[in-house]
Amino acid sequence: MFLKTLRIRNFMPFKGWHQIDFPGSDTKNVVIVFGDNMRGKTSLLNAIRWAFYQNALDRYGEKIPLQKLVNSDAAGEDEWDLEVQVSFEHDNKQYEISSRAEKRRGVGTPNRPEDFVVATDLQINGEVVRGDRVAHEINRVVPEQISRFFLFDGELLQEYESLLADDGDQGKRIKEAIEQALGVPTLISGKNELRALRKPYDRQWQQDLKKNQEVKSFMEELSALTKRSEDLEEAKAKLQDQLSSAKHQYQELQQQVNAAEARYKQKAELDQYVSSRTKVSQQIEQIELRKLESVRDAWLDVLRPDLERQTRDLRSQAAADALVLAEIAKAPHLREMAQSSLDSGVCSLCQSELSTESRQILLGVHGSGETAGEIDRVATRFAESNQLANRLDGVRYPQAKKRIAELDATAMDLSLEETRLASEIDRLRDELQGFDSDETNRVRRAAENANAAIRTLEAKFSQVDEELEKINTKQQSLRLVINQNESAKNQRSGKIVDLISTAEGIFASAVGMMRDDLRMDIQEKATSAFKQLTTDTSYKGLRINQNYGLTIVDEKDRDVSLRSAGAEQIVALSLIDGLNQTGRSTGPVIMDTPFGRLDPRHRSRVLQYLPKSANQVVLFVHEGEVDPERDLMQINSKIGAVFALERVSSSQTKVVRK
Amino acid sequence: MVTRNQDDHALSALKRAAQKASKTISDQLLADLYAIQREHQFDVDRAIVVEKMEKRIVAEIEAGNAPAEGE
Amino acid sequence: MSEPTQSTQAVDPAQIGIGEVAHYNLERLYADKHFPEMRNAYKFAIAYALSKGARPTKLESSRKNVFSISTIDPDGLLRLAIETLYPVGDESPYRIAERLADWGVGEVTRLVYEEYKSIGDLLPDA
Numbered sequence: 138m139f140l141k142t143l144r145i146r147n148f149m150p151f152k153g154w155h156q157i158d159f160p161g162s163d164t165k166n167v168v169i170v171f172g173d174n175m176r177g178k179t180s181l182l183n184a185i186r187w188a189f190y191q192n193a194l195d196r197y198g199e200k201i202p203l204q205k206l207v208n209s210d211a212a213g214e215d216e217w218d219l220e221v222q223v224s225f226e227h228d229n230k231q232y233e234i235s236s237r238a239e240k241r242r243g244v245g246t247p248n249r250p251e252d253f254v255v256a257t258d259l260q261i262n263g264e265v266v267r268g269d270r271v272a273h274e275i276n277r278v279v280p281e282q283i284s285r286f287f288l289f290d291g292e293l294l295q296e297y298e299s300l301l302a303d304d305g306d307q308g309k310r311i312k313e314a315i316e317q318a319l320g321v322p323t324l325i326s327g328k329n330e331l332r333a334l335r336k337p338y339d340r341q342w343q344q345d346l347k348k349n350q351e352v353k354s355f356m357e358e359l360s361a362l363t364k365r366s367e368d369l370e371e372a373k374a375k376l377q378d379q380l381s382s383a384k385h386q387y388q389e390l391q392q393q394v395n396a397a398e399a400r401y402k403q404k405a406e407l408d409q410y411v412s413s414r415t416k417v418s419q420q421i422e423q424i425e426l427r428k429l430e431s432v433r434d435a436w437l438d439v440l441r442p443d444l445e446r447q448t449r450d451l452r453s454q455a456a457a458d459a460l461v462l463a464e465i466a467k468a469p470h471l472r473e474m475a476q477s478s479l480d481s482g483v484c485s486l487c488q489s490e491l492s493t494e495s496r497q498i499l500l501g502v503h504g505s506g507e508t509a510g511e512i513d514r515v516a517t518r519f520a521e522s523n524q525l526a527n528r529l530d531g532v533r534y535p536q537a538k539k540r541i542a543e544l545d546a547t548a549m550d551l552s553l554e555e556t557r558l559a560s561e562i563d564r565l566r567d568e569l570q571g572f573d574s575d576e577t578n579r580v581r582r583a584a585e586n587a588n589a590a591i592r593t594l595e596a597k598f599s600q601v602d603e604e605l606e607k608i609n610t611k612q613q614s615l616r617l618v619i620n621q622n623e624s625a626k627n628q629r630s631g632k633i634v635d636l637i638s639t640a641e642g643i644f645a646s647a648v649g650m651m652r653d654d655l656r657m658d659i660q661e662k663a664t665s666a667f668k669q670l671t672t673d674t675s676y677k678g679l680r681i682n683q684n685y686g687l688t689i690v691d692e693k694d695r696d697v698s699l700r701s702a703g704a705e706q707i708v709a710l711s712l713i714d715g716l717n718q719t720g721r722s723t724g725p726v727i728m729d730t731p732f733g734r735l736d737p738r739h740r741s742r743v744l745q746y747l748p749k750s751a752n753q754v755v756l757f758v759h760e761g762e763v764d765p766e767r768d769l770m771q772i773n774s775k776i777g778a779v780f781a782l783e784r785v786s787s788s789q790t791k792v793v794r795k
Numbered sequence: 796m797v798t799r800n801q802d803d804h805a806l807s808a809l810k811r812a813a814q815k816a817s818k819t820i821s822d823q824l825l826a827d828l829y830a831i832q833r834e835h836q837f838d839v840d841r842a843i844v845v846e847k848m849e850k851r852i853v854a855e856i857e858a859g860n861a862p863a864e865g866e
Numbered sequence: 867m868s869e870p871t872q873s874t875q876a877v878d879p880a881q882i883g884i885g886e887v888a889h890y891n892l893e894r895l896y897a898d899k900h901f902p903e904m905r906n907a908y909k910f911a912i913a914y915a916l917s918k919g920a921r922p923t924k925l926e927s928s929r930k931n932v933f934s935i936s937t938i939d940p941d942g943l944l945r946l947a948i949e950t951l952y953p954v955g956d957e958s959p960y961r962i963a964e965r966l967a968d969w970g971v972g973e974v975t976r977l978v979y980e981e982y983k984s985i986g987d988l989l990p991d992a
Contacts, residue, residue, distance in 0.1 A: 276837045320801035327832045330845050429899055432985050433906050439913035440947050442990055447950050528946060538989040632861045636852055639818045639862045640828060647805070647812040654804050
């Protein structure tokens, strides 16, 4: 089987029509679709799933209700119909499947799946397939039970990894799916239906043989066993019903538990935010205290301009005084001479009488009539000015205004943070309204009880089965004995019973043999894939367990128990590949984010291996997972088409061919 | 999904199981019964399947092929 | 002829005070957490008055003691500031301080409670 086209309309983030064409070549059989997380890669996977089986799954593997599949913008415009069309080829026949959902007439705004009408059309080679046969035809080519293996969501790799635990619930479900894929149920239903077929003939034979005295007592014993067997079958049917409803109940409770876990996480988030907010509030308080503290000596800041001006004035005065003092210091002898001339009235130099002008000049030299007292005064003033200026210079100003501004800025940031936290807290409180952790614990306990009930029922079921087997065996031996009797042997009804029960036994033991064969087959194919994917040369291969879980085996045949997340992923991919090859002839492999946890070397190997392992490979990846330049270069020759999912808005994506 | 590969596995298992059985029945019968199951593996209505198997078995008896004592 | 220098010592009081209305406002400013301690408010008021060139001649209301000198001016900076920026004459700078504080508290109170200023707002820009 290989895909040719996918067309989608109004499905999840895809508004209007979008199309992906898959190249038809054998050599270029890889299609890459790039998209960031939340852009719609998983939606494409779901679109294919929805086209085939009319269901889409969320990350927990639960069905997404139909009204949530409609593109929200389209829904906003009251356009509530969506459609997915897939065309593919299989066994040389062209298949066109188209699934549509429309709002039911009379419905205003749909809020549950029942508000829609869903229809699926299938054409094979242009001929329309009758409605009731569509599911059958689709399942022949792409059975829903194994869809998880070729519509592969990388996020669900954990499921496969849990196969290692023999007892896990997940593991059992996967095991059933695998066996379904591998055809084991065909033999099982063969066995069961042969047994069902035998019963009327058994009764007939017993009737016929009632007249045979020789075998009468054996027949009576056989009759009794048959009756007991029928009672047990009835009990079994009842148990089956109980088991179904217990499982259903458990599922519902488990859903509630899952929802509750999400709420617990939110509660933890809320507590975290509340604690953060308290811290921030405390920090804000601290800042207020520090602001207050800054004001302690702010009185000095108030006086700073005046004090500094005063200091400058003092310095100027001192500088002026210094000049004067310097002048005075420069020429003491001139002053002495001028002084004595003035005192005597005669010039000391030339001994002539002092004229008025001379007297003036001498006064000038003396220095504007300054007396010793004047000089002292200036000197003192000079000293005092400097002293005071020095004291004033020594004043430390707190610069409170600057501090306060800085603290205010910090307080502003903190306040914004506080507001943000407050709104997150409100949001979470709203969402958690009605969240009752007691209630949650109650539900969790109820789920555990339901699980225990299931186990009990399953145990009873096994018991009944065991007893039925025992009865069956006894019946076989009785029949053998009875058939020694000539006339008994020749009863037609007896012959039929004999034939049916022989066939039944053969089918029964064939089931065990086929399981073993298949396990070995898967082991072989998975190992071969594993060897091509792993980079660790000490790993010899893989070993398979009863639940189709795989263990890595080293060269000494020892189980490698601790594996890295990357190794887990490789093993899971090997299992998928092994299953794909064992379980079906050819078909596409469609993988969503398969490379999440792989290092570049493993990634490179997986990329190189995939195109060989299936006839068509579609990879949905995001750029963080795969480096378009480096990783894709290696398989460039195999890439037939590349698409990108581009954001139109938060609620819309478009498909673009690159 | 049963493919040709799976048919091989199933038929081979049936053959081996038949060899171990205390009575022998024809390989053809087993193959035919298996084929019926395979064709109707997804049918919900099982009554048709059981009917077909019945017809085949009865035909086998009428042809005189009762199970023989085993090896 | 020697002029009297500023070193003519007027006698410093042991306690410094303020008018009782201003005292009430001082307590109010402190209680409303505008200052870490009342003494900071007191000095701030003095500084504010000095910066505005106020020359109050008397207290606005009847006097009461508030602080000891050693409490209010342990490092002598207050005295220095007043002596530097105010015509002290032969009065003790601390007596002058009381009138300045009294006037200053009145102004700061008005600015804070009627014009909603913060103390930071009253500081000169850096």
